[in-house]
Amino acid sequence: MMPRLTVRQVVGEGIASGWLPADAPERARDALVTAAREETPWYLRILIGGAAWVGAIFMLGTVIGLVAIALGERVDAAAILLGLLLMPAGVWMRTGARNELMRQAALVLVITGQMLLVGGIGAISESTTAAAMVVALTSIVLIAVHDEAVYRFAATLAVVTAVLVLAFDFKVPYALGGATAVLACVPLIVWRVPALQGRHRVLDAVAWASAVGLCTLLAVQTIVDAVTGPMGQPPDMLRLLMPTPWPLAMLFVVLQVWLATQVARDHGVSPTSPAPLGAMVAIIVIGALTLSTPAIAGSLLLMVLAFDRRRTGLLGLAAMFLVGFLGLYYYSLALTLLHKSVILVASGLVCLGAAAFFKAQVRELTA
Amino acid sequence: MTPSAHDPLDRRATLHRMHVALGALDVPAADAERVLAMAARTPDALAWREFLATMLLVLGAGMALSGIVTFFAFNWAALGRLPKMGVIATAMSICALVALRQPTHLVSRVLLFAASVLLGALLAVFGQSYQTGADPWGLFAVWALLILPWAIAATFTPLWLLVIALIDVGYGLYVGQVLELSHWDVTLMLGVVAVHVLAVMAFEAQQLRRQPWLTDTWAPRILVAATFLMLLGPSLTMAAWPGSGNRLSAVSLGTLTFMVVLVGAFYRLVRPDAFMLTAVAGSVMAVVTTAIGRVVMVTLDLGVFGLMVMTGVLVLEVTLVVTVLRKLAQEEAA
Numbered sequence: 001m002m003p004r005l006t007v008r009q010v011v012g013e014g015i016a017s018g019w020l021p022a023d024a025p026e027r028a029r030d031a032l033v034t035a036a037r038e039e040t041p042w043y044l045r046i047l048i049g050g051a052a053w054v055g056a057i058f059m060l061g062t063v064i065g066l067v068a069i070a071l072g073e074r075v076d077a078a079a080i081l082l083g084l085l086l087m088p089a090g091v092w093m094r095t096g097a098r099n100e101l102m103r104q105a106a107l108v109l110v111i112t113g114q115m116l117l118v119g120g121i122g123a124i125s126e127s128t129t130a131a132a133m134v135v136a137l138t139s140i141v142l143i144a145v146h147d148e149a150v151y152r153f154a155a156t157l158a159v160v161t162a163v164l165v166l167a168f169d170f171k172v173p174y175a176l177g178g179a180t181a182v183l184a185c186v187p188l189i190v191w192r193v194p195a196l197q198g199r200h201r202v203l204d205a206v207a208w209a210s211a212v213g214l215c216t217l218l219a220v221q222t223i224v225d226a227v228t229g230p231m232g233q234p235p236d237m238l239r240l241l242m243p244t245p246w247p248l249a250m251l252f253v254v255l256q257v258w259l260a261t262q263v264a265r266d267h268g269v270s271p272t273s274p275a276p277l278g279a280m281v282a283i284i285v286i287g288a289l290t291l292s293t294p295a296i297a298g299s300l301l302l303m304v305l306a307f308d309r310r311r312t313g314l315l316g317l318a319a320m321f322l323v324g325f326l327g328l329y330y331y332s333l334a335l336t337l338l339h340k341s342v343i344l345v346a347s348g349l350v351c352l353g354a355a356a357f358f359k360a361q362v363r364e365l366t367a
Numbered sequence: 368m369t370p371s372a373h374d375p376l377d378r379r380a381t382l383h384r385m386h387v388a389l390g391a392l393d394v395p396a397a398d399a400e401r402v403l404a405m406a407a408r409t410p411d412a413l414a415w416r417e418f419l420a421t422m423l424l425v426l427g428a429g430m431a432l433s434g435i436v437t438f439f440a441f442n443w444a445a446l447g448r449l450p451k452m453g454v455i456a457t458a459m460s461i462c463a464l465v466a467l468r469q470p471t472h473l474v475s476r477v478l479l480f481a482a483s484v485l486l487g488a489l490l491a492v493f494g495q496s497y498q499t500g501a502d503p504w505g506l507f508a509v510w511a512l513l514i515l516p517w518a519i520a521a522t523f524t525p526l527w528l529l530v531i532a533l534i535d536v537g538y539g540l541y542v543g544q545v546l547e548l549s550h551w552d553v554t555l556m557l558g559v560v561a562v563h564v565l566a567v568m569a570f571e572a573q574q575l576r577r578q579p580w581l582t583d584t585w586a587p588r589i590l591v592a593a594t595f596l597m598l599l600g601p602s603l604t605m606a607a608w609p610g611s612g613n614r615l616s617a618v619s620l621g622t623l624t625f626m627v628v629l630v631g632a633f634y635r636l637v638r639p640d641a642f643m644l645t646a647v648a649g650s651v652m653a654v655v656t657t658a659i660g661r662v663v664m665v666t667l668d669l670g671v672f673g674l675m676v677m678t679g680v681l682v683l684e685v686t687l688v689v690t691v692l693r694k695l696a697q698e699e700a701a
Contacts, residue, residue, distance in 0.1 A: 003414045007384055008376040010406045019398035024388075025376060031391035032375035032384060037693060043645045044692060048685055051652065055681040058674050065671030100693075101686040108682060197407060200382040266409045275416060282423070300426075307418050308409050310379070322426075326433050330440070337441035344434030351427025358420035365413050 002312050007032065040149075042313070049150040052104065056111035063116060079120035086113030087138065091146050103148070110146055114138050129169045135162035149205040156209035160217075177248050180217045184298060186210035188255055191309045192262060211302060211314055215321040218295040219328070226331035245294050252297035253287030259304055275361055282354035289347045292335060295325045296347065380406040425477055432458070432481060448496040455492060459485035463517070476523035483514040483529060502544055507537030524583040531566050531590070535559050552615045556597065560622055563594045564629075571638065588642050591630055595650045598623040606657040620654070627651060641692060648688040656681060 011028055014020035021027075040048070063086075067078040090109030097103045117138060122131030139155040139162070146152070160179060167175030190196055190207035257280050264276035271277065283300075290296040302318035305311075329340065378384065385406045389399045410418070439446070439454055446454075462482035466475035487510045493499070494506060511533035518526045542548070542555045567587045573579050601619035604611065627647050634643035659680055663673040 003410045005380045005406065005408075006377050007380045007388060008374075010380045010385065010402060011376065011388065013405055014398075014402045017401070019401050020392060020394060024392055027391045028388035029374065029376050031387050032378075035384070035387040036375060040689070040693075041641055041645075043642050044689065047645055047649050047652075048689060050649075051681055051685040054656075055678050055685070058678040058681060061674040062671055062678060065674060069671065099686075100689045101682065104682045104685050104689070108678065194404060194407070197382055197403060200386075204382075263409050263415065267412050267415075269412075275412065279419065296430075303422060307415070307422075309407075310410065323429075326429070330433075330437060337437050341434045341438035341441060344430045344437060346434075348427045348429070348431025348434055351423045351430060353427075355420050355423035355427055358416045358423065361416045362413065362420055365416065 002307065002310055002315065005310060045150050045153075048104065048107070049154060052107040052111060052150065053154075055104075055108040056115060059108055059112040060115050060119075063112065076120045076123040079116040080124070083113045083115070083117030083120060086110070086116065087142065089113070091142070094147055106146075107148055107151060110142060110148075110151060114142065129166060132162040132165040132169070135159070136166070143206060144202065147201070152202065152205035153209045156206045157213055160209075160213045174244075174247075176217060176221060177244075180214060180221070180248055180294075180298075181251050183210045183214040183217065184252060184255060184301060187214075187302075187314075188259065188305060191305065192259070208314075211317065214298060214302070215317060218298050219321070219324065222295055222325055222328045222332065225334050226328055228333070246291040249287055249291045249294035249297050252294055252301045253283055256283045256287075256297070256301050256304060259301075259308060263308060275358075278354065278357050278361075282350060282357075285350050286347050289343055289350065292339075293329065293332075293343065295329075296322070299325065382407060421473065424474055428474075428477070428481075451492050452489060452496065455485055455489045459489060466521075470520060476521045476526070479517045479521040480523060480526050480529070483517055483526060486510060486513055487533075502540070504537045504540035504544060507533045507540065511537060522580040524581050524586045527566075527581065528586060528589065531562060534562055538562065550614060553618050556601075556615065556619060557622065559597065560594055560626070563590045564626075566590055571633070574638070584640065588640075588646075591626075591643060592646050594626060595623070595646055598626065599650060599653055602654055603657050606654050607661050609661070623650060623654070635695070639695070641695070644692060644695065645688075648692065652684050652688060656684065 007028065008025065011020060011024050015022060015024055063082055064075060064079065067082070068075050071078050086109050090106045090111075090113060093102055093109060094106035097106055114135075118131050118134050121134050122128070125131075136159050139159045143152050143155050143159075160183065164175060164179055167179070172178070187207040187210050190200075190203045190210075196203060260276055260279045260283065261271045264271045264273070269276065271280070286300070287297050299318045299322040302321075303315055306314035306318060326344075332340065335343075375384075382403065385403055389402060392399075394402075409415070435458065439451075443451070459482045462478040462485065466478040466482065469475050487506075490506050490510055490513075494501060511530050514526070514530060514533075518530050538558050539555055542551050542558065546554065548554055567590050570581060570587045573581060598619045601613070601616040602623045604613060605616035605620040627650060630643055631647045634640040634647075656677075660677055663669050663676050663680075667673065669676065
């Protein structure tokens with residue numbers, strides 16, 4: 001289903017266009033074989049990430065224990081100082097790391113340092129707000145300077161959590177909806193704006209974490225809706241946790257339409273030609289029908305982006321989320337079963353109509 | 368090793384790989400940017416249309432079906448026994464009959480999956496309407512048995528996983544509600560492990576055919592990962608409190624050891640798969656770390672120094688695992 005574009009194809013096209021030398025395949029192969037030694041598949045990254053967090057907790061216990069023995073009650077101030085020392089030490093160690101041991105040790109140092117700083121400031125100020133601000137700021141800085149995909153992924157999720165804690169502390173209305181909207185935009189911008197492709201080493205993990213965060217926040221809103229519903233909630237809490245759904249659904253529709261115009265431009269066709277226009281009409285009609293349920297338009301956005309960027313994992317994530325969402329949606333208390341039934345059947349029929357249209361387009365192209 | 372078993376030039380042209388390749392070629396920046404843009408291009412118009420046609424068809428069918436189910440749920444109380452069963456049986460039959468038109472097509476397989484799920488709903492409504500008095504395990508066993516021909520015909524991995532999940536649930540209910548053994552937990556755990564091992568063996572055996580029926584390697588990965596996760600909980604209890612005398616923990620640790628050796632040997636020597644070896648390594652790491660933690664923190668009672676030792680142990684373990692797995696990947700690629 002996902003069309004595969006290999007290094008060989010791209011290099012071959014580069015040679016044919018005169019942009020790459022004739023011996024490019026051999027030289028590229030040598031470089032890729034060397035680089036493959038550093039490549040880490042996603043499941044190994046999960047193992048490394050999990051072990052790093054456990055290691056950091058052990059190290060945190062060690063440091064706090066030693067400081068408590070040496071300084072007695074002045075643990076918090078020392079924790080801040082040590083945190084400020086350990087984080088740059090970890091970044092420095094990672095920069096010069098020549099083997100796996102140093103890379104893992106650097107990851108543990110950075111996480112421990114961050115935990116010490118956040119814990120120290122949180123304890124001295126006795127403020128969750130201050131701790132959340134430190135989490136957000138240090139994570140953003142470390143994402144930029146600490147060259148480790150596992151850390152960047154986890155730190156992006158930490159930033160999202162910290163920002164939500166701050167928004168809840170300050171009772172910012174529509175906080176969850178706002179965070180969801182930002183998370184939907186990040187992967188689109190990172191993976192679609194050509195100017196950012198040079199920064200993919202830093203931003204790829206951020207975009208992945210944003211896509212995972214988007215699914216998580218949409219799931220949280222659905223679960224809150226299914227468990228409590230809109231009734232009986234204080235208005236403040238309702239504005240925070242159960243924001244009006246239509247602005248979010250509209251944003252997802254706008255992003256899908258933007259993506260459709262970008263694809264049309266890349267194909268060198270006008271957005272008003274039959275295929276892009278058909279896609280945009282389908283997007284807008286499905287969006288209009290599902291204004292009360294942004295998760296549907298959100299998962300469609302991720303699916304389309306996944307195909308556009310040839311990312312099978314993202315497509316799987318979006319499909320799994322949609323299946324899970326449809327299961328939870330049955331229990332939503334915001335709408336009656338009849339209302340949900342009408343939305344689902346009508347959207348399903350629009351999808352089937354659009355599928356027939358694109359099937360005809362395929363026949364036309366292959367004829 | 369699955370992720371690197373090919374010529375590196377035949378791997379997906381990610382931006383990272385293209386940067387690496389271009390870095391070795393000393394081409395002008397403008398040309399490198401053109402090549403990068405080429406690697407990051409969107410699929411062609413035909414691929415887009417095919418994708419949208421298939422995705423919208425599956426999505427539309429799924430949403431319309433969910434909507435119909437929700438509509439009948441809205442009117443459920445008002446429906447009699449026969450209309451309830453009739454509605455589900457009709458939907459199931461339509462799915463199965465439409466699937467027969469083009470049995471090898473992905474959409475037909477998805478329809479057979481839907482028919483299989485609806486069959487379970489039909490059995491549940493039948494049991495509820497007529498109060499047959501049958502044990503609940505029978506529902507799942509009969510459900511698994513009845514959808515077996517569809518699973519064979521569809522050669523669709525998710526449908527096989529549904530069959531295995533139904534066998535797991537049916538077996539669990541049978542052990543819990545019918546056998547009434549004093550060590551039901553051990554019997555349950557061993558039975559589920561046996562089902563998963565047999566399923567993975569069957570998958571790997573059919574992979575040896577010239578044209579395998581199922582090719583999705585994620586299915587055995589899910590089964591093995593689920594088995595390891597199920598065994599890890601009680602095994603870690605055993606590693607942390609070895610003298611607790613818990614039979615489930617002891618048997619789990621023994622079974623986990625057997626599984627680690629079996630899975631590790633097969634996916635290293637017969638069909639190399641980095642995911643499986645990572646699952647093995649993760650399980651071993653968890654048990655070993657817990658056991659060392661027990662010795663350092665409880666038996667030797669090293670206090671703060673013990674925490675420092677544990678940090679070092681963990682860093683060394685993960686370094687060793689990553690180094691070994693990467694080395695194996697390179698050997699496979701060579």
